[in-house]
Amino acid sequence: MSATDLPDSFVSARTLTPAADAVWFVFDGHRIVLTDDRTLPTGPALPMVDVVPLGTLDGTPVFAAGLDGDVPAGFASNPLRANFGTLSDAQMGVAGYAAQLVDFIRTHRYCGRCATPLLESGHERSRTCPKCGLTVYPRVAPVAMVLIRRGEGAATELLLARGPQFAPGMYSALAGFVEPSETLEQAAHREVREEVGVTITGLTYALSQPWPFPHSLMMGFDALYAGGKIVPQPGEIEDARWFPVTELPLVPPPFSIARQLIDLAVERALNGAVDGSGTPPDMA
Numbered sequence: 001m002s003a004t005d006l007p008d009s010f011v012s013a014r015t016l017t018p019a020a021d022a023v024w025f026v027f028d029g030h031r032i033v034l035t036d037d038r039t040l041p042t043g044p045a046l047p048m049v050d051v052v053p054l055g056t057l058d059g060t061p062v063f064a065a066g067l068d069g070d071v072p073a074g075f076a077s078n079p080l081r082a083n084f085g086t087l088s089d090a091q092m093g094v095a096g097y098a099a100q101l102v103d104f105i106r107t108h109r110y111c112g113r114c115a116t117p118l119l120e121s122g123h124e125r126s127r128t129c130p131k132c133g134l135t136v137y138p139r140v141a142p143v144a145m146v147l148i149r150r151g152e153g154a155a156t157e158l159l160l161a162r163g164p165q166f167a168p169g170m171y172s173a174l175a176g177f178v179e180p181s182e183t184l185e186q187a188a189h190r191e192v193r194e195e196v197g198v199t200i201t202g203l204t205y206a207l208s209q210p211w212p213f214p215h216s217l218m219m220g221f222d223a224l225y226a227g228g229k230i231v232p233q234p235g236e237i238e239d240a241r242w243f244p245v246t247e248l249p250l251v252p253p254p255f256s257i258a259r260q261l262i263d264l265a266v267e268r269a270l271n272g273a274v275d276g277s278g279t280p281p282d283m284a
């Protein structure tokens with residue numbers, strides 16, 4: 001698992017009795033509310049709305065909720081993603097789940113078809129309209145992420161890019177939302193073409209990661225450069241260039257899928273090609 005997956009020690013349950021030792025994931029907007037000691041609140045210690053039973057984590061009941069009103073004394077809120085390393089990986093995994101379910105309730109109070117207040121369906125995590133029967137589900141937005149490489153061994157280069165919103169000096173793999181009716185593969189090829197103007201081959205699925213900021217599912221691919229000159233997409237890509245694996249810039253933190261793709265590519269380059277495919281078939 002990574003710090004954004006549901007951990008194996010978590011068991012989902014839609015009905016739970018709030019116990020005194022229950023752990024609460026409480027959100028003030030997109031900010032999580034922690035005690036002043038930066039731990040998760042236990043027991044119903046805060047004024048709450050939109051309570052969602054989540055299940056158990058290592059046998060302890062866990063709930064999600066929205067904060068009702070202001071953050072009381074003894075507690076503080078901060079953006080969820082600021083808590084990697086403060087909360088455990090397992091707690092972060094459940095926190096991402098909790099954040100998405102609370103946000104789902106907040107943004108789906110009424111039926112989008114007939115405006116009747118929605119109710120819990122009683123199955124899955126969906127909500128249903130009692131008047132017209134429309135059922136809605138928590139949103140998961142698929143994102144195709146592509147790390148492009150060329151060359152072999154220690155001479156391997158990675159195509160990394162940066163968006164205007166990135167931390168100064170940081171570069172990452174390319175990524176974009178999948179559009180309706182696209183396959184993941186089509187989305188990957190389109191994003192690469194749009195964002196940097198090059199073509200790729202040998203697209204290979206590597207790994208996936210839920211990214212609850214706010215509700216993405218990142219699907220990571222490895223790809224080989226096929227041809228074309230880098231042309232950054234105006235407004236989206238501030239800079240894109242080839243970096244030797246031995247001289248990488250600042251890259252995303254280890255808990256991100258982008259970093260895991262980069263680490264895999266570096267490992268492949270420096271410790272021997274995994275599949276000997278450093279050169280694209282159509283350029284060999």
Ligand SMILES: [Zn+2]
Binds near residue numbers: 112114116130131132
């Ligand atoms: Zn309806």
